[in-house]
Amino acid sequence: MSVQEIVRPAAASNLVMEARNVTVRFPIEDAPEVTAVNNFSIQIKPGEFIGIMGEPGCGKSVAAQALLGLVRPPGYLASGEVLFQGHDLLKMDPEESRKLRGKDIGMIVQNPRYSLHPMYRVGQQIAKVYRAHNPVTKQEAWDHAIAMLRMVGINDPERRANAYAHELSSGMAQRVLIAIALSSKPKLLIADEPTSGLDVTIQAQFLDQMWENVRQTNAAVVLVTQDLGIVANYCDRVLIMHKGSVVEQADVHSFFRSPNHEYSRAILALQREETSEERNTREVKVDSTSKPLIKVDKLTKLFPIRRSESKVHAVDGASFEIRPGECLGLVGESGSGKTTAGRCLLRLVEPTSGDIFYRDLNLSKLTRDEFRKKRDKLQIVFQDPLDSLNPRWTVEQCLMEPLNLHSTMTAEQKRARMQELMQLVGIDPGQIHALPKEMSAGRQQRVSIARAIATNPDFIVLDEPTSALTPETTAEIIRLLMDLSRKLGIAYLFISHDLTTVKYICHRVVVMYLGQVVEVGTKDQVFNTPAHPYAKALLSSHLFPNVENRRVDRAVRETLQGEIPSPITERLPKGCYLYGRCPSQKDRCKAEKQELKTIGDGRQVRCWRVAEGDLPIEVAVGH
Amino acid sequence: MLLRFVTRRLAVAIIQLIGISLFVFFMIRILPADPVARLVGLNATKEAYDLAAHNLGLDQPWGQQLLNYLGIYSNRPGDGVLQGDLGDSWVTSAPILEELVRFLPITLEFITYALLIAFLIAVPMAMAAATKPGKTADRVTFVWGLFAGAQPEFWWGLMFVFFFFFQFHEWGFPSAPAPLGRLNPMVSEPHTITGFILIDSLLAGNFRAFLDGAHHLMLPVFTLVFVVSGAIIKMLRQNMIRVLQSDYILYARSAGLPSRQVGFYAMRAAMAPAMTLVGIFYGFLLGGAVPIELIYSLGGIGEYSIRSILAFDYPAIQGTVLIIAMVSLLIYLVIDILHAAIDPRVTF
Numbered sequence: 007m008s009v010q011e012i013v014r015p016a017a018a019s020n021l022v023m024e025a026r027n028v029t030v031r032f033p034i035e036d037a038p039e040v041t042a043v044n045n046f047s048i049q050i051k052p053g054e055f056i057g058i059m060g061e062p063g064c065g066k067s068v069a070a071q072a073l074l075g076l077v078r079p080p081g082y083l084a085s086g087e088v089l090f091q092g093h094d095l096l097k098m099d100p101e102e103s104r105k106l107r108g109k110d111i112g113m114i115v116q117n118p119r120y121s122l123h124p125m126y127r128v129g130q131q132i133a134k135v136y137r138a139h140n141p142v143t144k145q146e147a148w149d150h151a152i153a154m155l156r157m158v159g160i161n162d163p164e165r166r167a168n169a170y171a172h173e174l175s176s177g178m179a180q181r182v183l184i185a186i187a188l189s190s191k192p193k194l195l196i197a198d199e200p201t202s203g204l205d206v207t208i209q210a211q212f213l214d215q216m217w218e219n220v221r222q223t224n225a226a227v228v229l230v231t232q233d234l235g236i237v238a239n240y241c242d243r244v245l246i247m248h249k250g251s252v253v254e255q256a257d258v259h260s261f262f263r264s265p266n267h268e269y270s271r272a273i274l275a276l277q278r279e280e281t282s283e284e285r286n287t288r289e290v291k292v293d294s295t296s297k298p299l300i301k302v303d304k305l306t307k308l309f310p311i312r313r314s315e316s317k318v319h320a321v322d323g324a325s326f327e328i329r330p331g332e333c334l335g336l337v338g339e340s341g342s343g344k345t346t347a348g349r350c351l352l353r354l355v356e357p358t359s360g361d362i363f364y365r366d367l368n369l370s371k372l373t374r375d376e377f378r379k380k381r382d383k384l385q386i387v388f389q390d391p392l393d394s395l396n397p398r399w400t401v402e403q404c405l406m407e408p409l410n411l412h413s414t415m416t417a418e419q420k421r422a423r424m425q426e427l428m429q430l431v432g433i434d435p436g437q438i439h440a441l442p443k444e445m446s447a448g449r450q451q452r453v454s455i456a457r458a459i460a461t462n463p464d465f466i467v468l469d470e471p472t473s474a475l476t477p478e479t480t481a482e483i484i485r486l487l488m489d490l491s492r493k494l495g496i497a498y499l500f501i502s503h504d505l506t507t508v509k510y511i512c513h514r515v516v517v518m519y520l521g522q523v524v525e526v527g528t529k530d531q532v533f534n535t536p537a538h539p540y541a542k543a544l545l546s547s548h549l550f551p552n553v554e555n556r557r558v559d560r561a562v563r564e565t566l567q568g569e570i571p572s573p574i575t576e577r578l579p580k581g582c583y584l585y586g587r588c589p590s591q592k593d594r595c596k597a598e599k600q601e602l603k604t605i606g607d608g609r610q611v612r613c614w615r616v617a618e619g620d621l622p623i624e625v626a627v628g629h
Numbered sequence: 630m631l632l633r634f635v636t637r638r639l640a641v642a643i644i645q646l647i648g649i650s651l652f653v654f655f656m657i658r659i660l661p662a663d664p665v666a667r668l669v670g671l672n673a674t675k676e677a678y679d680l681a682a683h684n685l686g687l688d689q690p691w692g693q694q695l696l697n698y699l700g701i702y703s704n705r706p707g708d709g710v711l712q713g714d715l716g717d718s719w720v721t722s723a724p725i726l727e728e729l730v731r732f733l734p735i736t737l738e739f740i741t742y743a744l745l746i747a748f749l750i751a752v753p754m755a756m757a758a759a760t761k762p763g764k765t766a767d768r769v770t771f772v773w774g775l776f777a778g779a780q781p782e783f784w785w786g787l788m789f790v791f792f793f794f795f796q797f798h799e800w801g802f803p804s805a806p807a808p809l810g811r812l813n814p815m816v817s818e819p820h821t822i823t824g825f826i827l828i829d830s831l832l833a834g835n836f837r838a839f840l841d842g843a844h845h846l847m848l849p850v851f852t853l854v855f856v857v858s859g860a861i862i863k864m865l866r867q868n869m870i871r872v873l874q875s876d877y878i879l880y881a882r883s884a885g886l887p888s889r890q891v892g893f894y895a896m897r898a899a900m901a902p903a904m905t906l907v908g909i910f911y912g913f914l915l916g917g918a919v920p921i922e923l924i925y926s927l928g929g930i931g932e933y934s935i936r937s938i939l940a941f942d943y944p945a946i947q948g949t950v951l952i953i954a955m956v957s958l959l960i961y962l963v964i965d966i967l968h969a970a971i972d973p974r975v976t977f
Binding site (some may be wrong): 078105106138 | 683800875876877879880881882885886887888890894897898971972973974
C-alpha cells in the first residue's frame with residue numbers, strides 16, 4: 007500500500023473527538039463509591055499527538071477506555087459525553103458504537119501478547135477485525151493483513167502472518183496490535199502504555215513506527231503513559247492526571263519549561279534540578295586515583311540448560327572497578343546480564359569463573375561461611391520493594407534483623423540505631439509497627455534501603471531500585487541515595503535500564519550487551535560521546551525528557567536492527583556480538599572476537615574500529 | 630513431529646501396559662480368595678480340588694504362572710499374552726479375547742454417543758450461561774448441573790425406564806423399547822464388523838436393525854448424557870467466564886469484533902481443557918458404566934468385569950484390565966492430539 011492511498015482528506019470538523027465532563031465511578035461493597043475519573047474533558051484535533059500522564063491509579067487508563075465508551079465492570083459511566091463526529095458514543099446503541107470501535111477509533115493496549123488470542127494466527131486476527139468493519143472477502147482481508155504487517159515494519163510479513171502470539175516477541179506482538187488498530191485507517195488511535203515492558207531500543211523502534219504510521223494517515227493519537235521521555239519526545243500536548251482529575255493541560259514545550267501544578271513540578275523534579283546549584287552540592291566527589299573498593303575481573307556466569315550441552319551466557323567475562331564512594335552505573339537492555347552480574351558480585355548467584363576483589367580480599371575464593379561474615383559490608387537493594395520485604399514483618403523487625411545478625415549491640419543500642427536509620431531514610435517514627443503492605447512503594451523502598459545500610463556497608467548493589475516506582479517517588483529515592491552516599495561514603499553499583507536516573511546519580515557508567523561489557527567510561531564520556539556502536543544506539547534510543555532535542559525532530563533516528571539474540575552458546579554471534587545489528591559493521595567484525603581495549607581518553611571500548619580510530623567518536627544526538 | 634510424538638507415547642503406553650499387567654497379575658493372587666474352591670464347591674474332595682487346581686494351572690509357583698500367562702517358557706498347552714492369547718475364561722471356557730471383542734464395543738458404542746451428544750449440548754449451553762452470568766440461561770444450566778449430576782445414574786436409569794417405557798406405554802404414547810438388550814429379538818442382527826450396532830447395520834444395509842438399534846440405544850445414551858453433561862457444562866462455563874475476562878477478549882471487543890465472533894474466540898479457548906475432561910470421563914466410563922449396562926441389560930464390558938471379579942475368574946480379570954487400559958491410553962492419546970490441534974501452544 008502506498009503512502010498516497012493511505013492519506014485521507016482532513017475531516018470536515020476541526021475536532022476528531024471531544025469529551026466533556028466524563029465521570030467514571032466504581033461501586034465498592036460496604037464503602038462509598040470510588041470516582042476513578044472525575045469530569046474528564048479533552049479535545050482532540052486531527053493529527054494531534056496527545057499524552058495523558060499520571061501515576062498508576064490516577065485514572066488515566068480508565069479515562070482512555072471511556073473514550074471508546076468502554077468501562078471494565080463493575081465500573082460505570084456516571085456522567086459526561088464523548089462526542090465523536092458529533093455523535094455521543096456513550097448514548098449510542100451497542101451495535102453502532104461497536105462499528106466505530108476498531109474502524110474509526112483504534113486501540114493499542116499494554117501486554118500485547120496477552121491481548122492477542124493465543125489460538126489464532128495473528129494474520130487471521132488482523133483479517134477478522136478488518137472484515138468486521140469492511141465488506142471484503144476472506145482473501146482480500148488476508149492480503150490486507152499482510153500489507154498491514156509490512157506497513158508496521160515486520161520483516162517477512164507473509165511468514166509472520168502465520169505465527170501465533172506466543173511465537174512473537176513482545177515488540178513484534180505490539181506491532182501486530184498496531185496493525186490491527188490501524189487496519190481500517192482510524193481517525194483516532196488510543197494507545198494505553200503501549201511500550202511498558204519493552205526495552206529502550208525496541209521501544210524507540212516501535213514508537214518511531216507508530217509515529218510514522220499516524221503521520222501518514224493523519225490520525226490523532228492519545229497516548230497514555232507514565233514515561234516523561236515518551237511525552238517529551240513524541241507528544242504535542244500533555245494532560246497531567248492526578249487522583250482522577252486533569253490537573254494540568256499544556257503544550258509539551260511549556261510543560262517542561264514551566265509546569266504549573268504542584269504535582270507536575272514533583273514529577274519533573276530531577277530534570278529541573280539537573281542544572282541547578284542544588285545538584286552540585288548533592289553530588290559526591292570521588293578521588294579517581296584511589297584504590298578500587300571492588301574490582302571485578304573476567305566475571306563469567308553460565309547457566310546450564312536442561313538436557314542440553316549448550317549454556318546460557320548470562321555474563322561473559324565482565325571486568326570493571328568501583329572506587330570508594332563512587333556510584334557506578336551498569337546499563338543495558340533486558341538479557342544483557344546486568345542483574346546477574348550484580349548478584350554474582352555478592353555471590354547470591356555463584357559465578358562460574360572470574361575474580362571479585364573487595365579491597366585486597368578475593369571474595370570468590372572465600373568459603374560460603376567466610377563470605378557470610380563479610381555481608382555486613384556488602385549489601386543489596388532489589389527492584390520490587392514489596393517482594394523483598396517479609397510481608398509479615400513490621401518495619402521494626404525488618405530493621406532489627408541485620409543488627410541481630412551482624413552486630414554485638416545491646417538492645418538499647420539497637421533501638422537507638424533503628425531510630426537513627428529511620429531518620430536517615432526519612433521514615434516517620436510512627437510507622438515503626440507498620441507492615442509493608444500498609445506503606446506506599448516509595449516507603450517500602452526506603453525500608454529496604456534502611457535495612458541495607460543498617461550495618462554500615464561500604465558497598466551496595468542497587469538492582470533497578472526505582473523501576474517499580476512512579477516518576478515522583480523515583481526522584482525522591484534518587485535524592486535519598488545521593489544524600490546517603492555523601493553522608494556515609496557508600497559506593498553503589500547502580501543497575502538500571504533507565505538512563506535518565508543513571509545520568510543523574512552515577513559517576514561512571516558500564517554498558518553491557520549480551521553479557522559483555524562493551525564500554526566503560528565516565529558519565530560525560532558515555533552520555534555525551536558514546537563510542538561503541540551499541541552504546542550509541544542505546545543512548546540515541548533512550549528517550550530523555552528533553553523537549554529541546556525531540557527524537558521526532560531528528561533527521562536521523564539512530565537505532566538498531568532487529569532484536570537481541572538469545573545468549574545461548576550456539577546462537578551467539580561468532581565474532582563481535584553486535585554483528586548483524588550494528589550500523590557500522592564491517593566484514594572483519596563477523597569472525598573476530600572483540601576485546602575490551604582502553605582508548606585515548608581513558609575509557610574502555612570493545613570495538614576494534616573504535617580502538618583503531620576507524621570509527622570517529624562524535625557528540626551524541628541523544629540529548 | 631506428530632509421528633515422533635505418537636511413537637513415543639505408544640512406547641510409553643507399552644511400558645505402562647506391562648506394568649499394569651504385572652501389577653494386576655500379582656495383586657489378584659495376593660487377595661485372600663480361593664477361585665478353585667469357588668469352582669469345585671466347598672464340599673469337593675481333596676482329589677477333585679487338586680485336579681481342578683492343576684487344570685487351572687494354580688498348582689504352579691507364581692513365577693511359572695506368570696510365564697504361562699505371558700507365553701514364554703510355558704509348561705502348558707496354548708499361547709500366552711505375547712502371542713495375543715488372553716487365555717480362556719474359567720467360568721465359560723470361552724477364549725477371553727473373543728468375549729472382550731463381543732462386550733467392549735457395546736460399552737464403547739453407547740458411551741461414545743453419549744459423550745459426543747453431551748459435548749454438543751454443553752457447548753451452546755455453557756456459552757449462553759457464560760455470556761450473561763446470572764441470567765435465565767445461566768440459572769437453567771446451574772439447576773441442570775445440580776439436578777442431573779447430584780443423583781446417581783442407576784436412579785435416573787430407573788426413572789427413565791419407568792416414564793419413557795412403562796408410563797408412556799400405559800398412556801398410549803410412542804414409548805421407548807423394553808430395557809432388554811440392544812435389539813428386538815425379532816430383528817435380525819447384522820453381521821459383526823465393528824461391533825457398533827448402528828455402524829454395522831448401516832454397513833450391512835440393514836435399515837430395520839439400524840432403527841431398532843437406535844431406538845434401543847436411546848434411553849441408555851440419554852441417561853448417560855444427562856448425568857455427565859452437568860459436569861462438562863459447569864467446566865466449560867467456568868472456563869468461558871475466565872476467558873471472557875481475559876485481555877484478548879477485552880481487546881477483541883475494543884477492536885469492534887461482532888459479539889458472535891467474540892463468542893467464538895472465547896469458546897475456542899475454553900474448549901481445550903473441557904476436552905481433557907471428556908477424555909477422563911471416557912476412560913472412567915469404560916469400566917464404570919455398569920449401572921446403565923445392567924439396567925438396560927446391554928451386557929457391556931463393565932458388566933463382564935464385575936461378573937469376572939465375583940467369580941474370581943483370574944484370566945478374565947487380567948484380560949479386561951489390560952484391554953480397558955489399552956483403550957483408555959489410546960483415547961488419551963487421541964484427546965491430546967486433538968488438544969494440540971485446537972491449541973497451537975501445545976507442542977509435542
